Amino acid sequence: MRDCGSVQVRNLWVDLDEFHLRQIDLDVAAGEYFVVLGPTGAGKTVLLETIAGLHQPRKGCILLDGRDVTNVPPERRGIGFVYQDYMLFPHLGVAGNIAFGLKLRRMDRNAIEECMTGISHLLAIDHLLHRRPGTLSGGEQQRVALARALVVEPQLLLLDEPLSALDPGMREGLQRELARLHRELSTTTVHVTHDFEEAVALGDRIAVVNEGRIVQVGSPEEIFRKPDSEFVARFVGVRNIFRGEIRPGEDGYQVLHLDGVEIAVVTNLVGPAHGSIRPEEIVISREPLRSSARNSFRGRIVNIADRGTFVYVTVRIPPDFTCIITRRSLEEMELREGLEVYVSFKASAVHIF
Amino acid sequence: MKTLFADKTRALFAVLGSLLILFIAWPLLRTVTSSSPAVLWQTLLDEEVRDSIGLTFYASLVATGIAFVCGVPLAYLLARADFPGKWLVEGIIDVPIVVPHSAAGIALLMVLGRRTLLGQAFGLFGLKFVSAAPGIVAAMLFVSLSFLVNAAREGFEAVDPRLERVARTLGASPWRAFWRVSFPLAWRSILSGIILMWARGLSEFGAVVILAYHPMVAPVLLYERFESFGLRYSRPVATLMILICLATFAALRLTAHSSPPRSGGFGDN
Numbered sequence: 001m002r003d004c005g006s007v008q009v010r011n012l013w014v015d016l017d018e019f020h021l022r023q024i025d026l027d028v029a030a031g032e033y034f035v036v037l038g039p040t041g042a043g044k045t046v047l048l049e050t051i052a053g054l055h056q057p058r059k060g061c062i063l064l065d066g067r068d069v070t071n072v073p074p075e076r077r078g079i080g081f082v083y084q085d086y087m088l089f090p091h092l093g094v095a096g097n098i099a100f101g102l103k104l105r106r107m108d109r110n111a112i113e114e115c116m117t118g119i120s121h122l123l124a125i126d127h128l129l130h131r132r133p134g135t136l137s138g139g140e141q142q143r144v145a146l147a148r149a150l151v152v153e154p155q156l157l158l159l160d161e162p163l164s165a166l167d168p169g170m171r172e173g174l175q176r177e178l179a180r181l182h183r184e185l186s187t188t189t190v191h192v193t194h195d196f197e198e199a200v201a202l203g204d205r206i207a208v209v210n211e212g213r214i215v216q217v218g219s220p221e222e223i224f225r226k227p228d229s230e231f232v233a234r235f236v237g238v239r240n241i242f243r244g245e246i247r248p249g250e251d252g253y254q255v256l257h258l259d260g261v262e263i264a265v266v267t268n269l270v271g272p273a274h275g276s277i278r279p280e281e282i283v284i285s286r287e288p289l290r291s292s293a294r295n296s297f298r299g300r301i302v303n304i305a306d307r308g309t310f311v312y313v314t315v316r317i318p319p320d321f322t323c324i325i326t327r328r329s330l331e332e333m334e335l336r337e338g339l340e341v342y343v344s345f346k347a348s349a350v351h352i353f
Numbered sequence: 354m355k356t357l358f359a360d361k362t363r364a365l366f367a368v369l370g371s372l373l374i375l376f377i378a379w380p381l382l383r384t385v386t387s388s389s390p391a392v393l394w395q396t397l398l399d400e401e402v403r404d405s406i407g408l409t410f411y412a413s414l415v416a417t418g419i420a421f422v423c424g425v426p427l428a429y430l431l432a433r434a435d436f437p438g439k440w441l442v443e444g445i446i447d448v449p450i451v452v453p454h455s456a457a458g459i460a461l462l463m464v465l466g467r468r469t470l471l472g473q474a475f476g477l478f479g480l481k482f483v484s485a486a487p488g489i490v491a492a493m494l495f496v497s498l499s500f501l502v503n504a505a506r507e508g509f510e511a512v513d514p515r516l517e518r519v520a521r522t523l524g525a526s527p528w529r530a531f532w533r534v535s536f537p538l539a540w541r542s543i544l545s546g547i548i549l550m551w552a553r554g555l556s557e558f559g560a561v562v563i564l565a566y567h568p569m570v571a572p573v574l575l576y577e578r579f580e581s582f583g584l585r586y587s588r589p590v591a592t593l594m595i596l597i598c599l600a601t602f603a604a605l606r607l608t609a610h611s612s613p614p615r616s617g618g619f620g621d622n
Contacts (some may be wrong), residue, residue: 052518075523075524075525081522085544087515087519089520089534100523100533101523104523148523193431
C-alpha cells in the first residue's frame with residue numbers, strides 16, 4: 001500500500017499575472033477524491049500549481065499530512081501533477097517519460113523495470129512503451145502522463161482538467177479509468193474541472209471556485225441541491241441528477257434503479273452510475289400520458305418556483321424531479337403545490353455518466 | 354497554391370528575389386571558378402595561409418565556447434525570468450549587431466589595451482590582447498555573441514514552461530530540470546546559434562584588425578595580400594576561404610538538421 005496524505009490549505013493568497021487567489025481554505029482528507037469546480041479563468045490551475053509548490057503564495061500555508069510544506073520546493077513534496085494537455089517530454093519516448101522520475105531517484109535498472117511494468121500494466125499501456133509521445137492519441141498520452149505521475153508513488157495526485165482535451169468517447173473511458181485508479185490506489189487526488197458532471201461522477205466532495213475564491217464546498221448532492229449562492233446555482237444550473245445502479249432491462253433498454261424507482265435509459269454502462277435529465281426534457285401532465293416516452297411516474301408537486309416567463313416545478317416521486325414549464329402552461333393546467341401529477345420523459349433524455 | 358509562378362504578382366516577386374540571389378551567388382561563383390585547382394593547392398601549401406586559416410577557426414571556436422558557457426544561461430534567464438531592466442539587457446545583447454565593427458574594435462582596445470586596468474590585470478596572468486590570439490577571440494566574441502544568445506533564447510522560449518514544472522514535481526531540482534528537459538529541447542536552436550556565431554566569427558575583419566593585425570586571421574591575411582600584391586594574388590586565398598567556409602557551414606547545417614526531433618520553435622523542420 002502506498003502512503004497517501006491529507007492536504008490542508010490555510011488562508012492562501014496568490015498573485016500571478018492576471019490570476020489572483022484569495023483566502024483559499026481547503027481540507028482534503030487522506031485518500032479522498034476532491035474536485036475543484038469552476039469556470040475558466042477562476043484560478044484553478046494556479047491553485048493546483050501552488051499546492052505543487054510551483055508558485056510561491058503571497059501568504060498562507062499548505063500542509064501535507066500535517067507537515068507545513070509552504071517553503072518546500074516541488075521536487076521534495078511528493079506530489080504528482082497531470083496537465084490537461086499531457087505535457088509529455090517530446091524528446092523522450094513513452095518509456096523514457098515514465099522512467100523520468102525513477103531515474104532521478106537513482107533507482108537501479110531492475111527496480112525501474114519492475115515499477116514500469118507494474119504501472120504500465122495498471123494503465124494498460126504496455127504496448128505503447130516503445131512509442132514516441134507525438135504518435136499517441138490524446139487518451140493514450142493522458143494515460144502515459146498518469147503513469148509518469150503515479151509511478152513515483154506520490155502522496156497526492158493533482159489533475160488539471162485531465163479530461164478536457166479529449167474527445168467525448170475517450171473522455172468517458174478515461175473518466176472511468178480515473179475512478180478505477182482511485183479505487184485501486186486510493187491516492188489522495190485533487191482534480192480541477194469546469195465540467196459539473198465530471199465533478200459529480202468522480203468527486204467525493206466538490207469545491208466550487210469563482211474569481212479566485214472558494215464559494216462552496218460540499219458533497220456533489222449538496223452542491224446541486226443546495227447551492228448557497230447565486231453563482232453556484234447558475235454555474236451548476238437546475239438539474240435532475242441521480243445516483244443509482246444500472247441493470248440490464250428489456251427491449252434494448254437498461255434500467256437505472258434508484259430509491260425504488262426504475263428509469264429506462266439508453267446506455268452500454270452497467271453498475272453504479274449517475275443519470276441526469278434536463279428540466280426541459282420532462283413533460284408534466286395531470287393525467288397519465290399515452291406517448292413514446294418510456295418513463296412516466298406519478299408524484300406530488302412540492303415546490304413551484306417562479307422565474308418570470310418560466311416556472312420550475314418540483315415533483316416528488318420520490319426522488320424529486322424538477323421540470324421547467326412556461327407560466328402559461330402553469331396557468332392552463334392550474335398547477336399548485338400539493339397537486340398530484342404525472343412526469344414523463346424519454347429514455348434517451350437521460351444522460352448516463 | 355504553392356506554385357512559384359501562380360500569378361503575375363508572384364512572377365514579379367520571383368524576378369525581384371532572384372536578383373538578390375544572383376547578386377550573392379554570382380560573385381562567389383566567379384571567385385571560386387577563377388582559380389584553377391592547381392593554384393588552390395599551391396595556396397593551401399603556403400604555410401602562412403594555413404596558419405591563418407587554422408588560427409581563424411580556432412579563435413572563433415574559443416569565442417563560441419565562451420559565449421556558450423555564459424550566453425546559454427543568459428538566454429535561459431531572458432526566456433524565463435522577468436526582472437527590472439530586462440529590456441536593457443536585451444538591448445545590450447543586440448548592440449554588437451548595429452555598431453560598426455571597427456568601432457567595436459576601438460571600444461575593446463579602450464578596455465583591453467596594454468595600459469588599461471583590465472589589460473594589465475590580465476597581463477599578470479600572461480594574457481595579452483593586443484596583437485595576440487586572445488585579442489582575436491575577444492573581437493570575435495564581441496561581434497558575434499548576439500547570434501548565439503538570441504537563437505538560444507528563442508529555443509528556450511519555445512519550450513513550454515509546464516514541461517519544466519512537470520519535471521520538478523517528478524523530483525527534478527531546477528538544475529536537473531534544466532539539463533534534462535529545457536536544454537535538450539532547446540538544443541537544436543542552440544546548435545543553430547552556435548553555427549551562426551562560429552561562422553560569423555570566422556568572417557570577422559573590422560574588430561579583429563584593430564585589436565590584432567598580427568597574428569593574422571584569414572580575412573586580415575586576405576586584405577594584406579590584396580593591399581600589397583593586388584587582386585591576382587589575393588584571389589586564390591579568397592577562393593580557398595570561401596570554399597572552406599561554405600563546406601563547413603553546409604556540413605554543420607546538415608548535422609543540425611539530422612539531430613533528434615524536438616517540439617516547436619526555431620530551426621525546426
